[in-house]
Amino acid sequence: MQRISGTPAVDIDESRLRANVARMQALATRHGLALRPHVKTHKSIELARIQQDAGAFGFTASKPQEAAIFAARFPSLTVAYPLVVSNPIDRLLRIAADAGCDLRFVVDSRETLESLGHAAGRFGRTVRTFIEIDVGLGRCGVLSDSRELIELARRITEDPRLELAGILSHAGHAYAAIDRSAVAAIAERERRTMLDARALLEHAGIGVPVVSVGSTPTVLAAESFEGIDEIRPGNYIMLDGTQVALGVARYDDVALSVLTTIVSRNDNHYIVDAGSKTLSSDRGAHGAERPAGYGAAFTGAIAEGTERLAVTRLSEEHGFVARGETDLPIGTRLWIVPNHACPVVNLARTMMLIGEEVCEIMVDASGCVG
Numbered sequence: 354m355q356r357i358s359g360t361p362a363v364d365i366d367e368s369r370l371r372a373n374v375a376r377m378q379a380l381a382t383r384h385g386l387a388l389r390p391h392v393k394t395h396k397s398i399e400l401a402r403i404q405q406d407a408g409a410f411g412f413t414a415s416k417p418q419e420a421a422i423f424a425a426r427f428p429s430l431t432v433a434y435p436l437v438v439s440n441p442i443d444r445l446l447r448i449a450a451d452a453g454c455d456l457r458f459v460v461d462s463r464e465t466l467e468s469l470g471h472a473a474g475r476f477g478r479t480v481r482t483f484i485e486i487d488v489g490l491g492r493c494g495v496l497s498d499s500r501e502l503i504e505l506a507r508r509i510t511e512d513p514r515l516e517l518a519g520i521l522s523h524a525g526h527a528y529a530a531i532d533r534s535a536v537a538a539i540a541e542r543e544r545r546t547m548l549d550a551r552a553l554l555e556h557a558g559i560g561v562p563v564v565s566v567g568s569t570p571t572v573l574a575a576e577s578f579e580g581i582d583e584i585r586p587g588n589y590i591m592l593d594g595t596q597v598a599l600g601v602a603r604y605d606d607v608a609l610s611v612l613t614t615i616v617s618r619n620d621n622h623y624i625v626d627a628g629s630k631t632l633s634s635d636r637g638a639h640g641a642e643r644p645a646g647y648g649a650a651f652t653g654a655i656a657e658g659t660e661r662l663a664v665t666r667l668s669e670e671h672g673f674v675a676r677g678e679t680d681l682p683i684g685t686r687l688w689i690v691p692n693h694a695c696p697v698v699n700l701a702r703t704m705m706l707i708g709e710e711v712c713e714i715m716v717d718a719s720g721c722v723g
């Protein structure tokens with residue numbers, strides 16, 4: 354493998370990344386779903402273009418700073434995060450209006466709804482919004498059988514500044530599942546919950562244009578998408594140790610690794626030059642600590658059945674890799690597959706895209722968490 358950078362570096366295997374993109378697009382096409390990848394995983398305009406060229410219908414972002422970068426360049430974006438403060442909403446509406454981007458928001462409270470309504474009024478535009486449904490994560494969203502859901506939907510339909518885009522969910526609790534079949538069961542519960550929510554609204558005379566779901570494990574493990582209109586997975590483009598532990602991916606599919614060098618060693622550990630400032634201290638999405646530690650270190654190809662060593666501890670600039678029975682010299686390079694790829698990308702300014710050529714690409718929304 355040809356290299357043009359030192360270590361640590363975030364390496365992306367281009368052929369695996371393209372295969373992951375193609376696989377997800379094929380799944381979406383097969384089930385008649387619009388695919389709106391979540392950009393928080395790669396935060397890269399260049400990688401979003403690969404998804405768009407493969408057929409992605411639009412994108413999903415979380416925070417306003419991240420959303421602004423993609424709204425300026427892509428025709429359709431969902432900001433899947435409840436926004437309460439007016440300045441970021443105004444800024445996003447301005448950027449979207451200038452770029453001609455179809456921007457969609459989410460709400461789960463009267464407060465977020467009022468903020469959006471006031472912003473829409475200031476711009477003299479109709480703003481489209483989803484209502485988020487809590488399907489079990491216990492984070493944002495209203496319950497599918499709640500009065501709150503009907504009240505929010507009524508407020509939206511009665512407000513000329515707003516338009517109901519649909520209902521949206523994220524089954525992040527699937528990251529705590531024990532295996533693929535448990536993930537599939539959560540995906541099916543999510544689907545039924547969302548269809549119940551749609552039925553409740555329709556019974557109240559409120560049409561639901563789009564039912565939007567999405568997390569990487571639930572989409573990869575789901576057995577049915579009947580009644581679902583769009584999916585919003587993000588992590589699938591890279592994959593990571595957590596997806597492997599959940600049984601929805603194999604190490605052979607993982608596109609992202611962190612290239613490190615062994616800089617010291619002792620009886621128990623190799624010390625590598627990537628610590629929490631590179632790998633983050635995240636042990637798995639939504640707090641799921643799977644697999645144990647901070648990742649798996651490979652001496653060569655990242656594949657099933659290849660020897661891998663556990664990254665057991667992190668200092669800021671040092672990683673502790675358990676030696677096991679191995680005896681690697683100082684200077685050896687190790688590729689670490691993190692448990693959670695997304696925060697690793699967020700900490701990087703560039704990534705090395707390794708294909709026929711090796712090129713350094715920008716993480717355009719690096720650190721954009723506001």
Ligand SMILES: Cc1ncc(COP(=O)(O)O)c(C=O)c1O
Binds near residue numbers: 568570588
């Ligand atoms: C609202 C929302 N949609 C979609 C996603 C994408 O999920 P994943 O990272 O599992 O692909 C996330 C991830 O946190 C999310 O919060």
